[in-house]
Amino acid sequence: MQPVPTIRIRPLNQRPLDPAGDYVLYWMCAQRRTGWNFGLQRAAWLAGELKRPLVILEALRLDYPHASERLHCFILQGMAANAAALAGRGALYYPYVEPARGAGKGLLAALAQRACAVVADDYPTFFIPAMLAAAAAQCAARLEAVDSCGLLPLAASDHAFPTAHAFRRFLQKNLPEHLAQPPVADPLAGLPAPPPILPRWIIERWPPAWSADLARPQALIAGLAIDHAVGPVVGRVGGAAAAGATLARFLGRGLALYDQLRNQPAEDVGSGLSPYLHFGHIAAHQVFAALADVEGWSPQRVGGPAKGARQGWWGLSPTAEAFADQFITWRELGYNFCHHRPGQEGKLESLPDWAGQTLAAHAADPRPYVYDLERLETARTHGAIWNAAQNQLRQEGRIHNYLRMLWGKKILHWTETPAQALAIMVHLNDRWALDGRDPNSHSGIMWCLGRYDRPWGPERPVFGKVRYMSMANTARKLRLGPYLARWSPATP
Secondary structure, three states: OOOOOOHHHEEEOOOOOOOOOEEEEEEEOOOOOOOOOHHHHHHHHHHHHHHHOEEEEEEOOOOOOOEHHHHHHHHHHHHHHHHHHHHOOOOOEEEOOOOOOOOOOOOOHHHOOEEEEEEEOOOOOOOOHHHHHHHHHHOOEEEEEOOOOOOHHHHOOOOOOOOOOHHHHHHHHHHHHOOOOOOOOOOOOOOOOOOOOHHHHHHHHHOOOOHHHHHHHOHOOOOOOOEOOOOOOOOOOOHHHHHHHHHHHHHHHHHHHHHHHHOOOOOOOOEEEEHHHHHOOOOOOHHHHHHHHHHHOOOOOOHOOOOOOOOOOOOHHHHHHHHHHHHHHHHHHHHHHHOOOOOOOOOOOHHHHHHOEEEEEEEEOOOOOOOOHHHHOOOOOOOOOHHHHHHHHHHOOOOOOOHHHHHHHHHHOOOOHHHHHHHHHHHHHHHHHOOOOHHHHHHHHHOOOOOOOOOOOOOEOOEEEEOOOOHHHHHHHHHHHHHHHHHHOOOO
């Protein structure tokens, strides 16, 4: 088994490896997949080195922010896919679904008592950093966090970048060496020992979910204390197999039209991969490997000095370069911010000075319309385009990428203060979007308020020097007829 690059491994406590332990424990908490996974690869490598079996714990708690049928179902579908992928493999899969808040407390510590080491997924935001820190203080075994978030290791940079251009220059200079060290596609190949038998008292106290129950997620969650008003997205299934099929469809049909039509909501040529990336059902390395294969790409095609250009450096076709810039530069820029500015990703204070100052200067400006959260959440504004975007978010768990910018700008325009606007954007995004709570998702929100942008003129009411967008101009730029017919209500 191939070792994981040390730059991706972060010890969370000072406890040593215990060669006399019964097994190595992999805590699958952010990268919920069995392939292309540095965390699982690290755990499997340790198991091989110590000649011990491997236990994989994947748990679903109840008390995460905005827990809902939509998010629970998507995660449970991923757990069902993992159970199927691990059937008959040389690891013990332990899927645990918390039946009541706090019921899962102590499970990790109990499993860690008998472990040589515990390997967890590193992740720079949401509740996961605090959860890992708490586990490190309580865990009797060595606990490591392994970064499998993106193509560029989180630790490869030493600061948060202010613009996509600055980050792109750094990426172009430093990424090639890390591309040469991808995760293995199947980290479970050649495991050295059969799975262990866990103590009966652990299984009785924290009963694992049966595969048959995971295959019927809506029945499993019917009585859980989660948000049942946010239902599953019809036709959208979670899990690694569904993620792979989504990637194959995009590369087969959407990629050729991506550069030309990606800003047209009615065409819908986006990849659809964002929720799968968010829940770790597919790896950034897997997506890039498939893109490179379709393009016949090799590292020798990388073109010239790192100048931060959006096109030309990769040596891909123009449409593949456009996708790569969104999927790599913009996605990993969000992770870079969360890693270096922990807890600041959704705070007004984290905006560039110019943006914070101009929004504060115009905070008391009269608004043309003022809507409260209930009117916005139910898409009852005067704006047909905005209502359409919000309705798509409620029903499909996503907004078309171009319209997401207008959606955020208009919330700023139609609420009493920038602080209220940000709170509403975060609430709507995190409650309804399948990829809400993601670093990339929050980058999109904060971009609407000036992050990663520059001052724009002329200075306007409410916006000040923050980039302005209007529904009238959007309607002139885009072909919105079919999109509005599908998503916009006849009357607010």
